[in-house]
Every structure is written in C-alpha cells, then in structure tokens.
Amino acid sequence: MTKPAIPEVDLLIIGGGINGAGIARDAVGRGLSVMLVEQDDLASYTSSSSTKLIHGGLRYLEYYEFRLVREALIERERLLNMAPHIIWPLRFVLPQSQSPRPAWMVRLGLFLYDNIGGRKELPGTDTIDLSSDLKGSGLKDGGKAFVYSDCWVEDSRLVALNAMDAAARGADIRTRTKLIAGRADGDEWIATIEDKDGTHEVRAKMLINAAGPWVDEMLRTLGRAKNDRGVRLVKGSHIIVPKLYDGDHAFMLQNPDRRIVFAIPYEHDYTLVGTTDEPWQAAPGKAEISESETEYLLDTANRYFETQVGKGDVKWSYAGIRPLYDDHAANASAVTRDYVLDLEKGEPGRPPMLSIFGGKITTFRKLAEHAMQEISGIFPKMGRAWTAGITLPGGEIARGDFEGFVDTLSVRYPQLPAALLRRYARAYGARTHVLIGGAATLDELGRDFGGGLYQAEVDYLVEHEWARSAEDILWRRTKMGLHVPAGTAEAVEAYLATR
Structure with missing residues (x-):
C-alpha cells in the first residue's frame, strides 16, 4: 500500500491569533500556499483578551513611540472601513479633575494624536465642561475634560474574519492542532503536527512563528532559541460590571500612579473596566484576574463614578497575557x-523561519505586510501588497452605513425581532443573510438555547467559523455568555456532541 504523500505548503504558520490569521490572509492572497495551525x-488567548480598541495608543506618546502611534492611527480608519460591522467609532472623555498630568501636556498630546495619522473621518478633540455637559453625567467631579476619537473592535471576531477570508482564498486553517516538532530536510521543514486524530507530517518551505506568548517556547522546540531577543509577558485584566453611566461614550481615567484605565460601554447593560499591567512570570497559558487587580480596577471606577461597585458586582472578568517584545523597560506599563520581526533567511540544513515578537491588534494588517516584505526574497514570485481597503467577510456594507444596513434587514426579515437583527448585523454584517438562510420566523431559526441564541447561529459558527465548543460560541464568537440563562453552556455542548 502506497504511503500517502506529505502535504506541502510554502508557509506553515504557527498560531491562530490576530497576527497569524492576518499573515495567513495576506500571504494566500499573494499566491503562496498556506497552512495555519492553532x-x-x-x-483563544491574547487576541480575545484585549481592551477591544482600534486605537493609536494615546499614552504611548509619553514613551516617544511616535512611529508606532502614527502607523496605528493610519490603520485605525483603514480598518474601520474594512469591517464596519465589528469596528465602530467611539468618543473618549478624558477628565482632568484627577489628572496627574497638566492640562497643557494632555492637550498637546491630543493635538499630535489628531494630526500625525492623517485623520479624515473621525472627529477631532473637543474641550468640554463636565459640570454642564451630559457626558459628565454619572461622574463624581465636574471640571474640564477633553473628548477625542478612537474605535471599538470585537477582537476575537476580527481574528475569525481574517481566518475566514484566508480560508476562502485557499489557506488550510487547522484549529485544535499543535506543532510538536520540526526538522530540516535539505532547505525545507518537515513539521510534525498533532490533532485529535493523531500526529501528521507537513512539508513547508518556511515557518512563521506567530505563537504569541509561546513564541520563545516554539523557538526552543525547533532548536532556534536565541539570547539576544525574546518576549516579555505582561498580564492585562478587565472586569465587567453593571452600567456605571448613561451614554455611548467611553472614559479614559488617569490614576495617581499615572496608569490609564478605560471605562467603556459593553453589551448594552454593562461597563468594561480595564486594563492592568502586571509582569507574568509563569509559563504561558490561561490567565485569570488576581484579587489585587480586581481591587485596583474597582478602586479606579469608584474614584471617578457616583455609582459605587464592589466585588459582588463583577459579572465577568477576563485576563490575557500580552507577548511584548522585551526592550528591558523596568516598568511593565512602559514596555513597547x-x-x-526576526528573520532567519535559511541555508542548507537550516530552512528559513520568521518569528513575530510583540504587536497590537490595531497594527496587525501592517505587521502582516511587513512580514511579507521580510520574506519576499525567499518567495520572489509572490504578488504585491493587496489588503489595504479590501473588506473582511461581512464588511460589504454600502458606504459603511451600518444603520442603513440594519434598516434593510428589518425590511427583509419583518417577522424577526429588531434587537436580534441588530445583534446579527453587528456580529456578521453582510453575512447575516448566510446565517438566517431561508428563515422568516424565530421558529425557523431552530432551537432557542436561551437569551436569543438560536440553532441557526450555532450551526453557522460551527460550519463557517471553526467553533467547536460552548466557550467558542458564548465567549469568543459572541458575548452571549453574559446574556443567556444558567444551563445554556451545557445545552450547547450536548447539541454540539450530536453534530
């Protein structure tokens, strides 16, 4: 019996976070054959545990990260136009009543923020009096505040959409699949991967190490560890509490220790408060918020808002490990x-490999472009840069008019609740029609698992977005975990077991 041939690809990408998915999409669109293993x-980890902002990073100006901020600000409006369903503008109120920074310094920073990134669509900075402006409602103190623009993003959905687009263009996306070994075979890699069916081999001309917190561990697994470059792990945690104020604006809260905490409207009925910056000394893995982090975030909220919250008010919390490039900064908040991008170009017996250190969600697309530039000498026939301005799945909304798109859904599906259609529009955009299919009524969407999570949505996420567990569905593809009744997760797991 002939032994089956080993799959062969140009790129084997390790890691299914935003950088890995973004690189897979860019590379396959240039004509390279791609496999991604996660x-x-x-x-699952860092890319679903962010503060969920597409932003330049106003506070990074304090650390003179001008190039990074400019690049991120340019990407901010570009990404908004690529995915107007999962990314939308957000105004941030920056109170000065408790600011450790003088107002002139903050205003100067905001002037740079407004002007160094080629802003075209988002409004610039305003100055308001919180004592008389409605945006001051719910705050303890009035006084001067600045109001500036950034954007919100459904972070884990951004990853899924990049993976979907990559797969639609020919990439092989494999979740629940781990790279466990790799060896040289001439000028190529023979990689051993493991999934639920056992171990398999893949031949690749090049490896892309986008393993995030595991990037160093992957280098050691492949015998490529270095001492001069590495990753610094920093934990960031967030809490979700009942809504602290009315309005669709966010707050940037300045603490006496000069650290920044955001308060952001979340899932209609809640406020997201975060983030923290704590060194992570343990091995990479699932992180949980600590008691001291919870107290820090609660203290921050209680310092600013009239509505006081305690530990019993925390409805949900999440924490992630940020794999930052180790620039040896003493303060975790100051780490770049x-x-x-660390490229080993390859030589006989030592095939090429590119490792990704650091990065942030906002700059994922530009990072992928830079990665393609780095490897262009290895693949001289690959196509040109193409991702700028090309919408992600579901982003095909005329003129980016989200409200107009919601109106068209209401006309097309008059018997479905408006709130459900709006939620679908926010999550799936133009692909809402694929999810709903031929259904015209709630009954035709199938079983209601609770809180408005219908069988049609579960099936869609399994068939199109690699969802395999209740956690995938309730907390990463959606945030329905905050809204469904007790027992829903178990019901979803039992249903998935029948598929």
Missing part, C-alpha cells in the same frame, strides 16, 4: 507595544 481555538 493549538486551541482561534483567538511595537513589534519586531
């Missing part, structure tokens, strides 16, 4: 959010 679900 040991768990897409965006910039990215570094």
